[in-house]
Amino acid sequence: MADFWQQVVAGLASGSIYASLALALVLIHRATGVINFAQGEMATFSTYIAWTLTTNHGWSYWPAFAVTLLASFAGGVAIHQGIIRPNDKGSLLRVVIVTIGLLLALNGLVTWIWSGEVRAMQSPFPTRTIDIAGVAISIQDIGTIGVVLATVAVLWALFQYTKIGLAMRAAAVNPAEARLVGVRVTWMLSLGWGLAAVLGAISGMLAAPSLFLDPNLMAALLIYAFAAAVLGGIDSPIGAVVGGLTLGVGLNLIGAYVDFVGADLRLPAALAVILVVLLVKPSGIFGKSEVRRV
Amino acid sequence: MSALLTLEGVEARYGPVQALRGISLEVPEGAVVAVLGANGAGKTTTLRAVSGTVRRTGRIEFGGKPLRGGPEAVARAGVVHVPEGRGTFTELTVTENLKLGAYTRRERSLRADIDRVSQWFPWLPDRANQPAGTLSGGEQQMLAVARALMARPRLLMLDEPSLGLAPMIVREIFRIVRELNEKEGLTVLVVEQDARIALQSASSAYVLEVGKVAVAGSSDELRENESVRRSYLGY
Numbered sequence A: 001m002a003d004f005w006q007q008v009v010a011g012l013a014s015g016s017i018y019a020s021l022a023l024a025l026v027l028i029h030r031a032t033g034v035i036n037f038a039q040g041e042m043a044t045f046s047t048y049i050a051w052t053l054t055t056n057h058g059w060s061y062w063p064a065f066a067v068t069l070l071a072s073f074a075g076g077v078a079i080h081q082g083i084i085r086p087n088d089k090g091s092l093l094r095v096v097i098v099t100i101g102l103l104l105a106l107n108g109l110v111t112w113i114w115s116g117e118v119r120a121m122q123s124p125f126p127t128r129t130i131d132i133a134g135v136a137i138s139i140q141d142i143g144t145i146g147v148v149l150a151t152v153a154v155l156w157a158l159f160q161y162t163k164i165g166l167a168m169r170a171a172a173v174n175p176a177e178a179r180l181v182g183v184r185v186t187w188m189l190s191l192g193w194g195l196a197a198v199l200g201a202i203s204g205m206l207a208a209p210s211l212f213l214d215p216n217l218m219a220a221l222l223i224y225a226f227a228a229a230v231l232g233g234i235d236s237p238i239g240a241v242v243g244g245l246t247l248g249v250g251l252n253l254i255g256a257y258v259d260f261v262g263a264d265l266r267l268p269a270a271l272a273v274i275l276v277v278l279l280v281k282p283s284g285i286f287g288k289s290e291v292r293r294v
Numbered sequence B: 001m002s003a004l005l006t007l008e009g010v011e012a013r014y015g016p017v018q019a020l021r022g023i024s025l026e027v028p029e030g031a032v033v034a035v036l037g038a039n040g041a042g043k044t045t046t047l048r049a050v051s052g053t054v055r056r057t058g059r060i061e062f063g064g065k066p067l068r069g070g071p072e073a074v075a076r077a078g079v080v081h082v083p084e085g086r087g088t089f090t091e092l093t094v095t096e097n098l099k100l101g102a103y104t105r106r107e108r109s110l111r112a113d114i115d116r117v118s119q120w121f122p123w124l125p126d127r128a129n130q131p132a133g134t135l136s137g138g139e140q141q142m143l144a145v146a147r148a149l150m151a152r153p154r155l156l157m158l159d160e161p162s163l164g165l166a167p168m169i170v171r172e173i174f175r176i177v178r179e180l181n182e183k184e185g186l187t188v189l190v191v192e193q194d195a196r197i198a199l200q201s202a203s204s205a206y207v208l209e210v211g212k213v214a215v216a217g218s219s220d221e222l223r224e225n226e227s228v229r230r231s232y233l234g235y
Helices: A002-032 A039-056 A061-087 A092-114 A139-161 A163-173 A175-180 A185-211 A217-232 A237-257 A266-280 B043-051 B071-076 B094-101 B110-120 B137-150 B167-184 B195-201 B219-224 B226-233
Strands: A129-132 A135-138 B003-014 B017-028 B032-037 B056-062 B079-082 B155-159 B187-191 B204-209 B212-218
Touching (some): A002 A139, A129 A139, A163 A175, A163 B094, A175 B071, B017 B056, B032 B195, B043 B056, B043 B187, B094 B110, B137 B155, B137 B167, B195 B204
Parallel strands (some): B155 B187
Antiparallel strands (some): B003 B017
């Protein structure tokens, strides 16, 4: 039983990393109506910034973490203003293709700047375990879960209680109407991209210590994040979080207890989740099924 | 009375379709002015031209200054446009809709403003936390007006407030608009298909036909002019 709970906590830890990236996808999908395929590579880029600050410049983890978040936010805003917005007119497919181009460009840029070598990233949390009711739980797992949950709480408060958060929601659900009440919609969408970049950076920085850092760090994570977002409902922020945690725990338990799956079939299992959800309940757990474009 | 809003030779098009072919009109400060006409005459486009939702050419002046830019800028200038088909954020709550109405204002008097607006629509506080989409059509139209009032507009533009609503509710909405005008001095430009009810509230009106002003005059003149009534007002 202790082993089971250990697997659950470890699953919640990886699940919260999926959740944070999934939330980034959902934010952008709500605001721009597209899946940002470059979300993972944006996160990788951010993580390399943190790695450079800690390894080459001797910063400790948390200051590097904070500066990376600021840089990522600025980067997200800049990408929206400079690359997405000019292509925003017309078909959504155009934006999707731009994000795929961005994926390739960022991946190449990361390899060019930092080389493809695998790097070790320092962890902010000790690797020790602590004993809770007979279950040995790694502090790193608890820390990871804590950071993501705190981020989600801050974001939720931002959207729920601040004027700018309300304006961002209005811009996402009904841009034409938002303009009429004086909301500068394009800037709200840019802020959304900035926040999404921050969420991605958090997932990258939390994932890198255990997965090691290389230019393709986020490639697999992006698939898990897709699965999490689809599971929860691609338009539902809560869904992304619940979907991420559920997926993390589920995959971990399947990997541990279903012999033939093991570690190798984790990714196909995530794809199976996407497929099944899209077939059975395309709107996901929390998504609204109505499709409306007014 | 000086003109709060002046349009002169305003044109607008949707792709190849020219919707406005040189509209000129005036909205005096403190008046209720109606824009009437058949479907496709350019009524809605006239409001959209003012709010900057469509590209337009010609002169538009508001409070003696040229009114330029997109809807965000026009809203900041004090012109609030309540579009056709309710125009609420259906997924957001009633309170959130009202807060967004005051978005362009800096002062932090939201509570007081919501109370002020609720005097006109006493049912609002009871529905505060309900998503706007769950309100009835009439309530959504009233919420849209309430949200517009939150901005303390200098000019309120209403597009077809009667659309799809029961006659009793339409009368109620126009009664509130008239009272807002009489008691708070609110200037209103209203686009309406239902000429009869619009002329009851408006002091003057413009009748549009294929993107041009066909007839203009005071409400009384228009009502008494037999041929205008037949050919343009349809009763």
